Amino acid sequence: MGIVHNIKNMPLARKLGAFVALSEIEHTVLEGLHKRRRTFCAGRDLVHQGQSGQAAYILVSGWACSYKILMNGHRQIVDFQIPGDFLGLRSVLLKLSDHSVEPISDIEVTEVNVSDLLEAFAETPRLAAAVLWAVSRDEAMVVEHLVDIGRRNAAERMAHFLLELGARLSLVGLGSKAGYACPLSQYLLADALGLSSIHVNRVLRKLRETGMLTFREGYVAFDNYEQLIEFAEFDPVYLDQAGPLLP
């Protein structure tokens, strides 16, 4: 029972639990996916754009970012990953990875490959549906970002982005309406939001001065959560974490 208790507190189990009420069997199968533990240092890519035969990982602790190098050499951050997220799941399903993944902090992961997933799906098809849900939710986030461009100004985009991260972190027990620990530098924020780092600095100052949000010393504090939500027009429905759909 000790093992089962442990897995229930793991970020991926907490996250998938938002879609499927996981049974003991499903927790045990999830536990089985957490066998090959590995650690990676900050800055050392673990998934490589354009390469084949990549493994996928479940992020257990720490933060990572997925990015693409554009033809002009610039880097576009597609998304950040937090505990409970898959890293490079697309890379293990597609023959060549369409993106790279870099740890932002030192991270702890467990490695999974296609046959691990197939075995887990064979044992419990509900888990397959839950993983499909997680991938669909990731897609919904990218769609939201795509639609976002040109619809919100820099301050609104920053506010929306930090609220989205807060909601995702809350789901896995790493954030609240008060705020969350956040290792992202202004350079990373700039690469993700398509802003210069000077612009990022100016926008964060503006949000602080209006009393809505303070991002300082690795901590995002929501100083006025309700006002911030209104300002960013943040509607978290696309994150779909209001409780399990499948009983």
Added chain:
Amino acid sequence: MGIVHNIKNMPLARKLGAFVALSEIEHTVLEGLHKRRRTFCAGRDLVHQGQSGQAAYILVSGWACSYKILMNGHRQIVDFQIPGDFLGLRSVLLKLSDHSVEPISDIEVTEVNVSDLLEAFAETPRLAAAVLWAVSRDEAMVVEHLVDIGRRNAAERMAHFLLELGARLSLVGLGSKAGYACPLSQYLLADALGLSSIHVNRVLRKLRETGMLTFREGYVAFDNYEQLIEFAEFDPVYLDQAGPLLP
């Protein structure tokens, strides 16, 4: 054998076959997903943004588009769906649909719900992996579009978009390097590419005059496929359709 033969020629089976070499059993399970046939007329939405309890569909014939209505009332087309694509799969997994789906032509679909998928996954977990692949590929396309914005000019974006559609259609037997039948109006192209319809018209004329592409009377003709690929910097690796990964 007649039934199995039929399903092998269906667009979804052809598409998933690019990821998994489907066995007779898997073809039969896929066949089982094609029970509840329905038709929808052009322009009549079958998935509704913000609503719950939506069904998902497999598109058997015809074209559709997924879109979001923005806060300012404008509509942003996220993607077009062709035969073999899921419609609203995210809507059936997420509690509220984050987008709408509208048929562009009269379409034929089969309705699937979460329990249909769970049953199918229970019978063959390889099918779960194949559906996960299809969703991952959709996500890779949205990521490609996200990264695209600001990196290509209007003509390059149009060329890239029409090449991508051509590659997707080829996979399900509805297109070739010569071209494909395409029901998209200039208004739809405009909503998808973030251009005015006058701009779309100008860009298509330019592509025709340079001898690369003619889009006329519902047909996209690749007049110079190689040159067009170079012009658009189209690298179809993210579409991942070079043959099954799982034997």
